[in-house]
Amino acid sequence: MMKLMKSFLFLVLISITYVAQAQKVVVAYVTSWTKVMPDPAYVTHINYAFGHVNNMFNGIRIDNPNRLKQLTALKEKSPGLKVMISIGGWGSGRFSEMAAADSNRNKFAEDCLRVVNEFKLDGIDIDWEYPTSATAKISASPDDTKNYTLLMNAIRLKIGNNKLLTLASVADAKYVDFKAIEPVVNFVNIMTYDMGNPPYHHAGLYRSKYTRGISVDEAVTAHVSAGMPLSKLVLGIPFYGHGKDGIKGFIDYKEILELKGYQNKWDDLAKVPYLENDKGDFVCTYEDPKSIAIKCDYLLGRGMLGAMYWEYAGDTDDGILRKAVHSGVNK
Structure with missing residues (x-):
């Protein structure tokens, strides 16, 4: 009887583990200005970048809608794939005006439902960078955080509980009242990058002497x-x-691999790679399969929902990084 009970418990544990793994997400941002088509075998969610608040502050304008239709067509052969539209992005404004007025906010939420239905989407991702801040040279108000909460509630009410509602959040968790929106959002994509430029890491897992923020x-x-x-x-x-001294300030991983004359270095405290020039200067901060594997171990260890990346087209043609994310999250 004891052996039978142990076998039963073992099977239960395996089942629980399988369910937990099956529920993990891999979210890929795919942009309107690139042409590469994502492989559904390596992602669970696609966030299409971008939609924007329209000039009337009451609806959505979509960049390159035909590309969005191409992405949703992937669901025909991969019905488990979720495709969402990400509204906003750096420098995308008119959120503050839209969210401040009940009529605009409600019309915008209605338009979210229209877009979801018209393009056969699985939900809405809000990428307002950032409520109350005019750093991106967009309008802002001290009331933005409060109005952000009202906006998320309005969108949830319109699209219903069967559609996804997510957001992109700045690394330091400022600008948004997370306690207030937690009941209405499915998950939060933390933008745990751009936290430094050379000679600092922009996505160091832990602190080191090369941590600025x-x-x-x-x-x-x-x-x-x-x-x-x-x-x-x-x-x-x-x-x-991010690079300097002859390396582009913003450089895709596939371009980093083509650089010549630099030394590959590893920061064992921050758990990320970087490049040095022939003078020993830190000139490029980036990620590689090793650092991604460690990050995936970290997120699994903390019980996080999964991983997100910006953006799909930055990877190599054979998918070195996307494969590392997929295998790391699905251990």
Whole structure:
């Protein structure tokens, strides 16, 4: 009887583990200005970048809608794939005006439903960078955080509970009242990158002498402290780096691999690679399969929902990074 009970418990544990793994997400941002088609074998969700608040502050304008239709067509052969539209992005404005007025906010939420139905989408991703901040040279108001909460509630009410509602969040968890929106959102994509430029890491997992702002680990903890449970947090991973002194300020991973005359270095505290020039200067911060594998171990260990990356086209043609994310999340 004892052996039978142990066997039963073992099968239960296997079943629980399988379900937990099956529920993990891999979110890929796919842009309107690139042409590569994502492989559904390596992603669970596609966030199409971007849609924007229209000039009337009451609806959505979509960049390159034909590309969005191409992405949703992938669901015909991969019905489990989720395709969403991400509204916003750096420098995408008119959120503040839209969210401030009840009529505009409600019309915008209605248009979210229209877009979801018209393009056969699985939900809406809000990428307002960032409420109350005019850093991206967009309009802002001290009331933005409060109005952001009202906006998310309005969208949820219109699209219903069967569609996804997510958001992109800055690493330090500022600008958004996470406790207030937690009941209405499915998950949060933390933009755990762009936290430094050479000679600092932009996505170091832990702190080191090359940390300027915060680490990825500190970003996750900040979101938990702000009121978002780990089970609703998705870890952002960059498929690009930042360079200086002859290396582009924004450079895709596939371009980094083509660079000549630099030394590959590894920061064993921050758990990320970087490049040095022949003078020993730190000139490029980026991610590689090794750092991604460690990040995936980290997110699984903390009980996070999964991983997100910006953006699909930054990877190599054979998918070195996307394969690393997929295998790492699905261990």
